[in-house]
């Protein structure tokens with residue numbers, strides 16, 4: 001225990017924070033030495049999460065940069081958007097490395113952030129410092145950095161499914177349509193009408209159409225990869241399940257590429273990246289097949305009749321979409337094997 005890297009979690013009483021606690025409990029080189037709460041400091045975390053009884057007996061700490069620095073070297077910030085932007089400068093000043101799970105440091109333009117999140121943006125200086133941690137694509141840039149911005153859950157599933165095809169010119173980026181669905185834990189632990197059992201159970205609803213805050217994040221990355229501005233239609237839906245995201249993407253195929261060519265190209269693109277698994281022709285992934293794991297599974301179907309490809313990408317929103325990728329980024333930041341503490345077989349059925 002003594003020689004492990006010490007980490008702290010702000011927002012430890014939320015779903016993302018509690019998932020970090022679960023995953024880091026079996027990390028070989030890192031441990032959680034401080035769990036932090038803005039509303040319940042002084043209480044044991046197991047009071048709100050009895051599944052942590054006898055696993056974490058320590059009391060929740062205050063959000064105090066000096067206290068956190070006295071206990072840890074890296075801090076995960078798993079708070080609602082609009083809060084990490086306020087906390088990060090004081091954490092960096094205290095000498096902590098920061099991994100932000102919220103949306104506050106993903107968009108490079110403060111104006112774009114303000115438009116989509118309707119909140120006060122982080123300063124341009126802090127945004128310039130932040131490295132976007134889509135681990136399979138930008139992992140090399142994460143090493144030795146002090147501020148990592150963990151991608152959005154929908155963005156992770158979507159971008160891992162689209163980037164290779166956009167980069168290599170397999171599809172026309174102007175034709176991309178993204179149809180995405182999430183389980184309810186994506187909305188966090190806070191109670192609101194939209195995540196109420198009676199509203200969600202036996203229901204399937206669209207929300208935030210053309211207004212979702214992950215749309216500019218997806219466009220920012222695809223534009224950089226394409227080399228020119230890309231805009232996408234991005235539709236989000238709530239599914240009556242606890243965990244899981246499925247992003248189904250449609251685009252016009254270039255140069256008559258076949259399903260087999262997509263599969264072979266994506267396999268070579270993600271070679272050596274163990275968390276992306278490409279399905280064989282005729283099988284498409286489902287959310288249960290990645291449940292509780294850090295995998296992103298991707299499948300393809302080119303329709304010669306329409307000239308379009310359908311790309312299906314699934315993740316567990318709380319693992320690859322949040323805490324798992326944050327730990328993958330911690331591993332990359334520290335120069336460790338990216339799979340440390342993340343080698344879970346999905347829970348099935």
Ligand SMILES: NC(=O)C1=CN([C@@H]2O[C@H](COP(=O)(O)OP(=O)(O)OC[C@H]3O[C@@H](n4cnc5c(N)ncnc54)[C@H](OP(=O)(O)O)[C@@H]3O)[C@@H](O)[C@H]2O)C=CC1
Nearest residue numbers: 011013014015016037038039078079081102186188189322
């Ligand atoms: N849920 C998911 O699947 C994903 C979530 N994310 C992002 O990760 C972040 C956390 O999400 P999630 O865990 O689901 O959210 P939750 O709502 O479950 O938890 C957020 C936590 O933030 C803490 N918090 C609230 N206000 C403050 C504050 N002013 N200062 C410090 N802490 C505060 C709260 O704890 P307390 O009151 O104890 O301080 C709360 O438990 C969000 O930005 C979310 O968008 C990203 C990808 C996926």
Ligand SMILES: CC(=O)N[C@@H](CCC(=O)OP(=O)(O)O)C(=O)O
Nearest residue numbers: 081102103152153182186187213
């Ligand atoms: C089901 C559900 O409500 N999901 C959330 C996921 C977003 C999220 O996690 O917030 P960030 O923007 O900080 O990544 C949503 O659609 O807003």
